[in-house]
Amino acid sequence: MAWPNRADILPFLSWLPKQTRxxxxxxxxxxxxxxxxxxxxxxxxxxxxxxxxxxxxxxxxxxxxxxxxxxxxxxxxxxxxxxxxxxxxxxxxxxxxxxxxxxxxxxxxxxxxxxxxxxxxxxxxxxxxxxxxxxxxxxxxxxxxxxxxxxxxxxxxxxxxxxxxxxxxxxxxxxxxxxxxxxxxxxxxxxxxxxxxxxxxxxxxxxxxxxxxxxxxxxxxxxxxxxxxxxxxxxxxxxxxxxxxxxxxxxxxxxxxxxxxxxxxxxxxxxxxxxxxxxxxxxxxxxxxxxxxxxxxxxxxxxxxxxxxxxxxxxxxxxxxxxxxxxxxxxxxxxxxxxxxxxxxxxxxxxxxxxxxxxxxxxxxxxxxxxxRGIRALWRVSRAEFAVMALTCVATLLLELQTAIYAGVLASLFFYLKRTSRPRIQRWREGDEEVLRVGGSIFFGAAHYLQVRLQRTQGKRVVIEAQHINFIDYSGVEMLHQEARRLRETGRSLTLRGARPQVVEELKKLEGAANCPILFEG
Structure with missing residues (x-):
C-alpha cells in the first residue's frame, strides 16, 4: 500500500483556491x-x-x-x-x-x-x-x-x-x-x-x-x-x-x-x-x-x-x-x-x-x-445479462437484500466465466498446416475447451495464431506443453505465431527455454 501524498490527503486544495466570487x-x-x-x-x-x-x-x-x-x-x-x-x-x-x-x-x-x-x-x-x-x-x-x-x-x-x-x-x-x-x-x-x-x-x-x-x-x-x-x-x-x-x-x-x-x-x-x-x-x-x-x-x-x-x-x-x-x-x-x-x-x-x-x-x-429503458435495452442486447437481472430481482423479493446482492454478483461471475471459457476459435488448412486463431486468453476456465479443439486437428504442423492471447496462466501453460509433447510423439509439431512477449515468457518458464516443446514464430 503506497503512502498517500498531499493531493490524496487534501484533494480539495487542487480546485478550491481557483474559485471566484x-x-x-x-x-x-x-x-x-x-x-x-x-x-x-x-x-x-x-x-x-x-x-x-x-x-x-x-x-x-x-x-x-x-x-x-x-x-x-x-x-x-x-x-x-x-x-x-x-x-x-x-x-x-x-x-x-x-x-x-x-x-x-x-x-x-x-x-x-x-x-x-x-x-x-x-x-x-x-x-x-x-x-x-x-x-x-x-x-x-x-x-x-x-x-x-x-x-x-x-x-x-x-x-x-x-x-x-x-x-x-x-x-x-x-x-x-x-x-x-x-x-x-x-x-x-x-x-x-x-x-x-x-x-x-x-x-x-x-x-x-x-x-x-x-x-x-x-x-x-x-x-x-x-x-x-x-x-x-x-x-x-x-x-x-x-x-x-x-x-x-x-x-x-x-x-x-x-x-x-x-x-x-x-x-x-x-x-x-x-x-x-x-x-x-x-x-x-x-x-x-x-x-x-x-x-x-x-x-x-x-x-x-x-x-x-x-x-x-x-x-x-x-x-x-x-x-x-x-x-x-x-x-x-x-x-x-x-x-x-x-x-x-x-x-x-x-x-x-x-x-x-x-x-x-x-x-x-x-x-x-x-x-x-435500461431493462428493455438489456433484453435486446444480452439475454444472459437479462437473466442475471431477473435472478437478482427475484432474489431481492424472496431473500434478504444483502443476500440478493451476493446472488447477483455470483450469477454475473458465472455467466462471465462461461463466456470467457469458450474463446472464439477460427480454424483453416494451409497445405500440411492446420491453423487455429484464438480470440481470448488461455486460463484455467478456457484451457480444456482449447485442448479439445487441438486434439481434433489433423495437420502435420499445428499453428496457433496467438496475436489476441493477452494472458495465459499455469493451467494454460501446462495444457499447451502437454499437447505439444503429444503432437511431437506422433511426428507433428505445435507452433505459436505472433505471440506476445509475456505469453512466450510464461510458456518457456515451465521447462526452461531449451526444453520447451513449443515452437515460436514472430
Whole structure:
C-alpha cells in the first residue's frame, strides 16, 4: 500500500483556491436547488430505513460535505438513497426495534464498518473490484428494491399498523390478510400526494414536485381536521445540527453486521462510481476512481460519528447539479449547509407531514427507481445479462437484500466465466498446416475447451495464431506443453505465431527455454 501524498490527503486544495466570487455565488444557488430536492427525499429515506426523520437530514449534511471535498467528481452529490435505506432496514431490523436507540446505534455502526471497507478498497487501489457488480445486478436489485419499498409503504398509505417482515413475499401476504381494514382518509391522502407528484413530474419536471405534494397534503390535514384529524403525522424532533454519536463497539454485533456492511458498501460504491462516470462523460472530466472510493469511505466513517447513516451517490441531485451549471464540488457543500440550516429552523414544519402522504411520496420515489429503458435495452442486447437481472430481482423479493446482492454478483461471475471459457476459435488448412486463431486468453476456465479443439486437428504442423492471447496462466501453460509433447510423439509439431512477449515468457518458464516443446514464430 503506497503512502498517500498531499493531493490524496487534501484533494480539495487542487480546485478550491481557483474559485471566484461568481463561481461561488453560482454554486450557492445550485446548492439551494439541491437542498430543496434533498429535504423531502432525505426524510422519506430515513423512514424507509426505520429511522426518525431527522436522521435523513443528518445523512445529507456531514457525509455530503466530506464526499464533495475529498472526492474526484465535480458534480457527484451523495446522501441517503432508497435502495441502501431498505438494505439497512432489512439488515438491522431483526437485531433491534426500528426507531429505538439500539437500532440507531446499530445502523450507525454498520455505516462505520461499510465506510472502513470502502476506504480500504480505495487505499489499496481496488477500485476495479466494484466492476464485479455488473450493471445488470444493479438494475435487478433496484427493480426488486423498488417493489420491496412499495410493499413496505402500502400499510402506511392504507392507514394500517402492520409489523415489518424480512422479505417482500412475507410483507405481501401480511398486507393481503389486513387489507380490508384500510382507512379511507389515509388512502385518500396517499393517492392525492401520488397524483400531485406524478402531474408535476410530467408537466413541470423542474419544480420540486415531491416537496409541493407533501406541503399540499399537510395543508389538507390542517384545513380539514374533522376528516383527517386521526391520521398519523411524522414524528417531531428537536431542531439541531448533527450530534456526535458514539458507536456501540460490541464485537458480537460487529461480526453480525460485517457481511451486510460489505454488501451495502459495495452497492454504494457501484452506485456512486456509475453516476460519477456518467456525469464525467458529459462534463469531459477525468475521474479518479480510487480517490472517489476513498472519499465515499471517509464520508461514511466520519458521517457515522455525526449521526449520518450510509450515503452514496444520488443521480437526481447529481444530475441537477450538472444541469443547473455547478462550477465545482462547492455546490454539494452548499447543498449540505442549506439542509443543515433547515434542520435547525424547520423541524416543527416536518411534524405536520402526514404519514400516508409521506408513503405516497415514497411510492413515487420507488417508481422512479425502475429503469424501464435500461431493462428493455438489456433484453435486446444480452439475454444472459437479462437473466442475471431477473435472478437478482427475484432474489431481492424472496431473500434478504444483502443476500440478493451476493446472488447477483455470483450469477454475473458465472455467466462471465462461461463466456470467457469458450474463446472464439477460427480454424483453416494451409497445405500440411492446420491453423487455429484464438480470440481470448488461455486460463484455467478456457484451457480444456482449447485442448479439445487441438486434439481434433489433423495437420502435420499445428499453428496457433496467438496475436489476441493477452494472458495465459499455469493451467494454460501446462495444457499447451502437454499437447505439444503429444503432437511431437506422433511426428507433428505445435507452433505459436505472433505471440506476445509475456505469453512466450510464461510458456518457456515451465521447462526452461531449451526444453520447451513449443515452437515460436514472430
Amino acid at each position: 461568481a463561481s461561488v455565488g453560482r454554486d450557492a444557488v445550485v446548492g439551494l436547488s439541491g437542498a430543496v430536492l434533498a429535504l423531502p427525499q432525505s426524510i422519506a429515506y430515513a423512514l424507509i430505513a426505520g429511522l426518525p426523520p431527522e436522521y435523513g437530514l443528518y445523512a445529507a449534511i456531514v457525509p455530503v460535505i466530506i464526499a464533495c471535498l475529498w472526492g474526484s467528481s465535480w458534480h457527484l452529490i451523495c446522501g441517503p438513497t432508497a435502495a441502501i435505506s431498505i438494505v439497512l432496514f432489512a439488515s438491522v431490523s431483526p437485531m433491534a426495534v426500528p426507531g429505538s436507540q439500539d437500532y440507531i446505534g446499530l445502523i450507525l455502526l454498520l455505516t462505520f464498518l461499510a465506510g472502513i471497507f470502502q476506504w480500504l478498497m480505495g487505499m489499496l487501489k481496488f477500485g476495479a473490484l466494484a466492476n464485479f457488480v455488473s450493471h445488470s445486478v444493479v438494475l435487478g436489485f433496484t427493480l426488486g428494491a423498488a417493489v420491496v419499498i412499495a410493499l413496505g409503504q402500502l400499510p402506511n398509505a392504507l392507514g394500517l399498523d402492520i409489523p415489518s417482515k424480512a422479505t417482500a413475499l412475507d410483507s405481501l401476504l401480511t398486507l393481503l390478510a389486513h387489507v380490508r381494514e384500510f382507512d379511507r382518509a389515509s388512502l385518500g391522502l396517499a393517492f392525492a400526494t401520488l397524483l400531485v407528484g406524478i402531474v408535476l413530474k410530467r408537466w413541470l419536471p423542474r419544480w420540486p414536485g415531491l416537496l409541493i405534494a407533501l406541503v399540499s397534503a399537510s395543508l389538507m390535514v390542517w384545513g380539514w381536521p374533522q376528516v383527517f384529524g386521526h391520521v398519523r403525522l411524522v414524528q417531531a424532533f428537536v431542531p439541531s445540527l448533527p450530534p456526535f454519536s458514539p458507536l456501540p463497539l460490541d464485537l458480537e454485533a460487529i461480526l453480525r453486521l460485517l457481511p451486510s456492511a460489505v454488501a451495502v458498501g459495495m452497492l454504494g460504491l457501484v452506485t456512486s462510481l456509475s453516476i460519477a462516470r456518467s456525469l464525467a462523460a458529459r462534463s469531459q472530466q477525468i475521474l479518479n476512481a480510487n480517490q472517489e472510493i476513498r472519499a465515499q469511505g471517509l464520508s461514511n466513517v466520519v458521517g457515522a460519528l455525526f449521526s449520518g447513516y450510509l450515503s452514496s451517490g444520488s443521480f437526481t441531485r447529481s444530475g441537477l447539479s450538472l444541469e443547473a451549471g455547478a462550477r465545482s464540488p462547492l455546490a454539494g457543500v452548499f447543498s449540505a449547509l442549506w439542509v443543515a440550516l433547515f434542520a435547525v429552523t424547520g423541524a416543527k414544519l416536518i411534524a405536520h407531514i402526514p404519514i400516508p402522504a409521506m408513503a405516497g411520496g415514497i411510492l413515487l420515489i420507488s417508481w422512479g427507481l425502475v429503469d424501464t
